[in-house]
Amino acid sequence: MSSSAPQATSRTGVKVRYGGLRGRIVALLLGGLTVLLVVISLLAARALREALTKEFISKGEAIALSLANAAEGYIVEGRDASTIQGFVDRFRDIAGVGYVFVVDQDNFVLSHTFQPEFPQGLERAHPFQGEVTQERYTDVATLDVAERGAHLDIVVPIQQRRLGEVHVGMKTADIQALVGRAVGSMTAVALVVFIAAAAVSLVLVGRLVKPVRQLTTIAQRIVEQGDLTQEVAVTSSDEIGLLAASFGALVSKLRTIPATLKTAVGQLAEVVHAISAMTEEQGATLSQQAAALQQTGAVAKEIQETSKLAATKAASVSEVAVRAQNIGQAGQRSLDETLAGLDEIQRHVQKVVDRSGELSERTGQVAEITEAVKDLADQSKVLALNAAIEATKAGEHGKGFAVVAREIRALATQSIESTVRVREILGEVEGAIRSSVESSREGRERVRGSVDQVRSGSEKVRQLASAVDESAAAAKQIAAAVAQQNAGVTQIFSALVDLNRMMAESVKALGRTSEASKDLKRVANSVSELVSSFRV
Amino acid sequence: MTRLVLIAAMAAAVGARADDTDGISANEILLGSPAAYRGQAAGLGTEQLVGSLVYFEHINRHGGVHGRKIRVTAYDDDYNPKPSVTATLRLLEKDKVFALFDSVGTPTIVELLPALKRFESAGAFLFGNFTGAQPQREPPYDKIVFNVRASYRQEVATAVDFFVDKLGCTNVCGYWQNDAYGWSGRDGALRRLKARGMQLVKDTTYERGSLFDADYSKQVSALKAASCSCVVMVGAYQGCGGMIRQARESGWYVPMHNVSFVGATQMLKLLKEHEQKTHKVITDNLVNTQVVPNFTDTSYGIVKEYRDLRGRYSSIPLPDSYKECCGPKPETWNVADYSFGQLEGFINAKLFVEILQKVGRDLSREKFKTLAGTYAADLGGFKGKYGLDPASPEKPANQFANQVYVTYVKPGAPEWLTAVDWGQVLSRAGK
Numbered sequence: 001m002s003s004s005a006p007q008a009t010s011r012t013g014v015k016v017r018y019g020g021l022r023g024r025i026v027a028l029l030l031g032g033l034t035v036l037l038v039v040i041s042l043l044a045a046r047a048l049r050e051a052l053t054k055e056f057i058s059k060g061e062a063i064a065l066s067l068a069n070a071a072e073g074y075i076v077e078g079r080d081a082s083t084i085q086g087f088v089d090r091f092r093d094i095a096g097v098g099y100v101f102v103v104d105q106d107n108f109v110l111s112h113t114f115q116p117e118f119p120q121g122l123e124r125a126h127p128f129q130g131e132v133t134q135e136r137y138t139d140v141a142t143l144d145v146a147e148r149g150a151h152l153d154i155v156v157p158i159q160q161r162r163l164g165e166v167h168v169g170m171k172t173a174d175i176q177a178l179v180g181r182a183v184g185s186m187t188a189v190a191l192v193v194f195i196a197a198a199a200v201s202l203v204l205v206g207r208l209v210k211p212v213r214q215l216t217t218i219a220q221r222i223v224e225q226g227d228l229t230q231e232v233a234v235t236s237s238d239e240i241g242l243l244a245a246s247f248g249a250l251v252s253k254l255r256t257i258p259a260t261l262k263t264a265v266g267q268l269a270e271v272v273h274a275i276s277a278m279t280e281e282q283g284a285t286l287s288q289q290a291a292a293l294q295q296t297g298a299v300a301k302e303i304q305e306t307s308k309l310a311a312t313k314a315a316s317v318s319e320v321a322v323r324a325q326n327i328g329q330a331g332q333r334s335l336d337e338t339l340a341g342l343d344e345i346q347r348h349v350q351k352v353v354d355r356s357g358e359l360s361e362r363t364g365q366v367a368e369i370t371e372a373v374k375d376l377a378d379q380s381k382v383l384a385l386n387a388a389i390e391a392t393k394a395g396e397h398g399k400g401f402a403v404v405a406r407e408i409r410a411l412a413t414q415s416i417e418s419t420v421r422v423r424e425i426l427g428e429v430e431g432a433i434r435s436s437v438e439s440s441r442e443g444r445e446r447v448r449g450s451v452d453q454v455r456s457g458s459e460k461v462r463q464l465a466s467a468v469d470e471s472a473a474a475a476k477q478i479a480a481a482v483a484q485q486n487a488g489v490t491q492i493f494s495a496l497v498d499l500n501r502m503m504a505e506s507v508k509a510l511g512r513t514s515e516a517s518k519d520l521k522r523v524a525n526s527v528s529e530l531v532s533s534f535r536v
Numbered sequence: 537m538t539r540l541v542l543i544a545a546m547a548a549a550v551g552a553r554a555d556d557t558d559g560i561s562a563n564e565i566l567l568g569s570p571a572a573y574r575g576q577a578a579g580l581g582t583e584q585l586v587g588s589l590v591y592f593e594h595i596n597r598h599g600g601v602h603g604r605k606i607r608v609t610a611y612d613d614d615y616n617p618k619p620s621v622t623a624t625l626r627l628l629e630k631d632k633v634f635a636l637f638d639s640v641g642t643p644t645i646v647e648l649l650p651a652l653k654r655f656e657s658a659g660a661f662l663f664g665n666f667t668g669a670q671p672q673r674e675p676p677y678d679k680i681v682f683n684v685r686a687s688y689r690q691e692v693a694t695a696v697d698f699f700v701d702k703l704g705c706t707n708v709c710g711y712w713q714n715d716a717y718g719w720s721g722r723d724g725a726l727r728r729l730k731a732r733g734m735q736l737v738k739d740t741t742y743e744r745g746s747l748f749d750a751d752y753s754k755q756v757s758a759l760k761a762a763s764c765s766c767v768v769m770v771g772a773y774q775g776c777g778g779m780i781r782q783a784r785e786s787g788w789y790v791p792m793h794n795v796s797f798v799g800a801t802q803m804l805k806l807l808k809e810h811e812q813k814t815h816k817v818i819t820d821n822l823v824n825t826q827v828v829p830n831f832t833d834t835s836y837g838i839v840k841e842y843r844d845l846r847g848r849y850s851s852i853p854l855p856d857s858y859k860e861c862c863g864p865k866p867e868t869w870n871v872a873d874y875s876f877g878q879l880e881g882f883i884n885a886k887l888f889v890e891i892l893q894k895v896g897r898d899l900s901r902e903k904f905k906t907l908a909g910t911y912a913a914d915l916g917g918f919k920g921k922y923g924l925d926p927a928s929p930e931k932p933a934n935q936f937a938n939q940v941y942v943t944y945v946k947p948g949a950p951e952w953l954t955a956v957d958w959g960q961v962l963s964r965a966g967k
Contacts, residue, residue, distance in 0.1 A: 080689070
């Protein structure tokens with residue numbers, strides 16, 4: 001059962017415990033047998049004990065009755081106790097009899113088999129109680145006799161107890177011993193059966209398990225050495241034979257697998273190689289793309305910056321244009337006022353002319369008027385100066401206007417000088433009023449020319465303002481276009497960022513593909529190794 | 537009762553085959569001895585047989601009895617009841633002996649008697665037996681047994697009287713072999729004590745066949761515990777000797793008595809050997825009642841004759857049957873030079889021969905029994921008579937002698953001494 005236990009640890013790490021299959025089957029069988037035998041023994045022991053107890057009691061009664069019968073006459077005749085003892089002696093050696101004693105009617109012990117002495121009080125321990133009848137002429141009680149153990153005390157009265165009693169003690173220990181012996185021999189037989197069963201079952205189960213062991217050995221060799229050349233040589237016609245046949249078929253099936261695998265692995269290796277190369281290429285391309293994209297990003301960034309700057313610039317141009325517009329309008333208004341002033345001058349000159357005669361009278365008044373004209377001229381001069389400055393600001397478009405403004409200023413200056421000369425002339429008017437009227441006419445003509453010129457300057461200023469307006473509108477349009485462009489650039493930029501991220505993911509995915517391809521390669525290698533470990 | 541009826545029926549059935557003249561031939565009278573010749577009781581049977589054989593040898597050498605020599609077939613019964621019956625039946629049925637002679641023991645005789653009773657109609661009888669029990673002195677066996685010696689009842693009565701009257705013993709106790717023999721002594725002690733208005737304070741027993749070296753401490757302590765002041769003992773020399781040894785070794789020196797059957801000589805031998813081994817005196821205060829005179833007391837004619845003949849025929853051959861039963865054959869007697877047992881056997885033989893001689897040549901069992909039934913004699917100082925004796929009502933009719941002799945051991949003395957002065961018995965007075 002246990003002989004195979006020590007080497008029953010396979011290198012697969014599985015421990016064959018409790019003696020393996022054979023041990024367990026045999027143990028189960030023997031366990032069942034043991035239980036059966038124990039139960040049978042116990043039942044038999046019980047039945048035997050009951051039967052023996054009855055038998056012992058019946059035996060004790062027979063002895064006691066026969067003794068009582070024999071003793072009766074001797075007691076009546078007052079014969080020597082040795083005669084009764086002689087009878088007692090005849091029964092003492094009978095199997096199961098522990099003691100015999102005879103008492104007289106006063107419970108005096110006439111005869112007994114005890115040594116070294118009669119147990120104290122035993123003669124009164126179990127008297128026959130009641131009347132003797134046809135049915136009841138003995139009594140049984142279990143007495144525990146000092147140093148002798150339990151006895152079944154059978155009492156039989158002699159002559160209805162008038163002459164005493166006979167007591168026969170049957171040893172309950174003897175019953176136990178007999179039962180023990182019976183159980184002992186049963187156990188011995190059971191043991192023989194047990195051993196025989198053990199031997200037979202060991203052999204049978206061994207025979208049953210042997211093919212399984214052979215299969216195990218073959219399987220172990222396949223596992224340890226990859227030896228698929230082994231033949232399964234189990235030929236039994238039971239389930240294990242079936243198993244063995246299947247196992248054989250399995251082994252031969254297994255034999256074909258390594259070859260197939262080898263081919264497949266070769267193909268796999270090639271594919272893996274190709275994938276690997278492709279992956280590498282893709283990686284390179286992707287890297288290049290990534291670099292380009294990076295550059296594109298930088299450029300886009302620059303464009304974005306530039307665009308922002310352009311927008312700012314456009315905004316400020318627009319602002320300047322608005323300001324120029326405002327100034328133009330102001331210039332227009334000033335020109336209009338100048339024109340109106342010139343008209344006034346004209347009228348005054350006219351008046352001068354008209355009133356030439358009055359002029360002389362009113363020379364003082366004219367001087368004052370001339371003064372006023374001078375002030376106006378001063379203002380015009382200042383205006384012209386301002387206009388010139390504004391024209392300069394208007395750039396190329398303001399150039400003509402600047403010339404006009406200069407002319408205006410020159411005219412204003414000349415006006416001032418004229419007034420000065422008027423004043424001087426006025427000083428001299430007194431003297432030369434007539435000439436002055438001529439001169440006033442001349443002056444009137446000249447103012448008329450100035451007004452025309454101012455009128456045309458004003459026209460030009462108006463044209464300039466409208467040009468400025470157009471320029472401002474253009475600037476606004478530019479700013480709007482720049483803003484639109486900026487939004488577009490931003491969109492391009494965010495698209496670039498997305499692209500970049502996607503590129504990174506692609507690179508990562510490519511990396512994973514590469515890893516997978518490496519794994520695949522490894523797997524292919526190990527499969528290849530595995531295949532090469534089989535001997536077919 | 538049933539048993540007796542059965543025995544009677546069986547006796548009627550086979551009686552015809554036994555004959556009144558069985559064992560008698562022209563020149564021989566065959567006797568059969570069922571007794572213990574081997575085992576631990578071997579001494580008992582052998583001593584008695586040797587005593588008888590010495591006298592028969594003497595008679596045979598002098599022409600026998602009326603021309604017939606006396607031959608003895610002896611079968612061992614191992615001092616056990618069943619072999620005793622076997623031996624009895626074999627002697628009566630097969631060997632067809634004239635009479636059973638020199639049986640030994642009470643447990644054996646109580647079994648032997650019913651067997652013998654079957655042959656009563658053929659006149660079969662037992663003459664002489666080494667036991668003082670009552671059954672063979674009482675009906676229904678009183679007509680088929682001729683006892684020579686006094687009974688245990690008498691011996692024990694003498695011992696009780698001796699202890700109480702002479703030694704002042706108040707607590708009389710008993711120690712018995714646990715069988716019919718011991719119970720015979722117990723019965724005697726109880727009767728005597730009852731007659732004296734006393735009680736048996738305590739009694740203990742031992743198993744027949746117990747050896748000298750066995751353990752008797754339980755018996756000793758039981759008796760000690762009961763404050764016994766003297767002990768009446770009825771048993772065999774090994775069991776009683778062992779009890780004495782253990783009592784003395786425990787420092788208990790009360791007077792102890794044994795009856796004749798104990799085998800006083802063998803017991804004293806065991807005790808003295810033990811004394812020599814341990815250098816401790818254990819033979820004090822021992823009393824032994826005997827039913828024959830002291831074999832050292834040559835003042836008795838019978839003792840003198842016994843010692844003379846014992847010396848003369850010291851190498852008489854063993855009976856063939858003895859050798860047969862008890863081989864390997866001892867070439868010589870393995871017995872004491874002289875003993876009470878031998879003397880008793882010697883007396884049995886002498887009385888038997890005397891009656892035979894009185895019957896004459898024309899011998900039959902009935903003639904022998906008829907004559908013996910009233911025979912009276914004085915055998916060299918050992919007197920007795922068969923039949924009732926008004927002078928001693930205790931003596932059964934089928935018992936010859938009545939004498940009980942008290943002997944004691946004097947420390948240092950090699951043998952039992954006959955007590956003359958009771959005081960000399962107690963060597964350790966007061967202990």
